[in-house]
Amino acid sequence: MSGALTRPAVVSHVSDLIGRTPLLELATTETGSRLLLKLEMFNPTGTAKIRMARQMILDAEERGELRPGGRIIESTSGNTGLGLAVVAAERGYTFTAVVDHHACTDKLRAMKALGTELVYVDEDGGGEELATAAREELAEEMARGKDNTIFTEQHNNPSNGVGYFPVAHELHEALDGRIDVLIGAVGTGGALCGTTRELRKLIPEFATVGVEPKGSIAFGGPAHDYYQSGTGTPEGAEIGALVDFDLIDEGVKVGDVEAFATCRAVARTGLLIGGSAGGVVYEALTRLGTLPPGSTMVALINDGGEKYLDTVFDDAWMNARNLLDPAAEREIDELLTKLRRN
Numbered sequence: 001m002s003g004a005l006t007r008p009a010v011v012s013h014v015s016d017l018i019g020r021t022p023l024l025e026l027a028t029t030e031t032g033s034r035l036l037l038k039l040e041m042f043n044p045t046g047t048a049k050i051r052m053a054r055q056m057i058l059d060a061e062e063r064g065e066l067r068p069g070g071r072i073i074e075s076t077s078g079n080t081g082l083g084l085a086v087v088a089a090e091r092g093y094t095f096t097a098v099v100d101h102h103a104c105t106d107k108l109r110a111m112k113a114l115g116t117e118l119v120y121v122d123e124d125g126g127g128e129e130l131a132t133a134a135r136e137e138l139a140e141e142m143a144r145g146k147d148n149t150i151f152t153e154q155h156n157n158p159s160n161g162v163g164y165f166p167v168a169h170e171l172h173e174a175l176d177g178r179i180d181v182l183i184g185a186v187g188t189g190g191a192l193c194g195t196t197r198e199l200r201k202l203i204p205e206f207a208t209v210g211v212e213p214k215g216s217i218a219f220g221g222p223a224h225d226y227y228q229s230g231t232g233t234p235e236g237a238e239i240g241a242l243v244d245f246d247l248i249d250e251g252v253k254v255g256d257v258e259a260f261a262t263c264r265a266v267a268r269t270g271l272l273i274g275g276s277a278g279g280v281v282y283e284a285l286t287r288l289g290t291l292p293p294g295s296t297m298v299a300l301i302n303d304g305g306e307k308y309l310d311t312v313f314d315d316a317w318m319n320a321r322n323l324l325d326p327a328a329e330r331e332i333d334e335l336l337t338k339l340r341r342n
Ligand SMILES: Cc1ncc(COP(=O)(O)O)c(C=O)c1O
Pocket: 047, 049, 079, 080, 185, 186, 187, 188, 189, 190, 191, 192, 229, 230, 231, 232, 274, 276, 277, 302, 303
């Protein structure tokens, strides 16, 4: 897959703009280590997930499960749905997203604008608890036995991982194979495990660190609700088939307070990142100084902060949930300032 970094000057489909996302050096240490952010919000829809959305559709077409005029159904917290909405629109499919009121409203409104039918699993308005398990049950039920209708089932669909293979090639090409640590959020596991699987073929020796919210169950620990959107495995949901523990050298948990404080501190460097990326960057910054001199750590940034202006970046919303922690923000600010000076 050479030439992963180039694209024609003019393209004819939005999905032709997927990939080739930039790398931003966020921090460096006195010992010459650096933290690079793979800015996946530069994909259409502002998130990495459109990579796997396209792959799931192309593979279903190839298997003959999806034919012209077909219908796609998926349970989504928003980002996967946005990707499916774009690719379905381009290829003439109907797309139904099974969602809940926990999802970020901007993602839901954008899907609707792109022509998606939204079906709420919690029609009464629900609470703020995650409804992942109920969403998946309903999506499966809606697709069962219907001709030319597929439930893409992102948690168990191998195409989800394959959709991220190009990320490995982009990184390998951009960094001349010099990657020591890859760190990223783990929800379905598609992004981190898919990238790792392909990258291990290109660079055998690097460590993969998975990050999930505190309260999520893939890496153990007590289960409870959390606000980092689109990531983790909430209690009651099955750990996805793509979460491959053999590919993840270390699994860590970051709380909402630290994750969101990091988003807010990073924003003051000029970059808006989403809540799950806040958790990843928090963990990355904490361990950057402990790496051998001259190391390169790459953090996968699943989406940007624009979708979270009413939540992570809204003081009243944060305060109402006891998530605002100015002292934690200051600490991260100071760490960032120090690491950006080197
Ligand atoms: C904002 C955000 N972060 C992290 C993830 C987790 O990525 P993955 O499902 O590939 O593990 C997702 C997935 O939807 C997401 O939308």
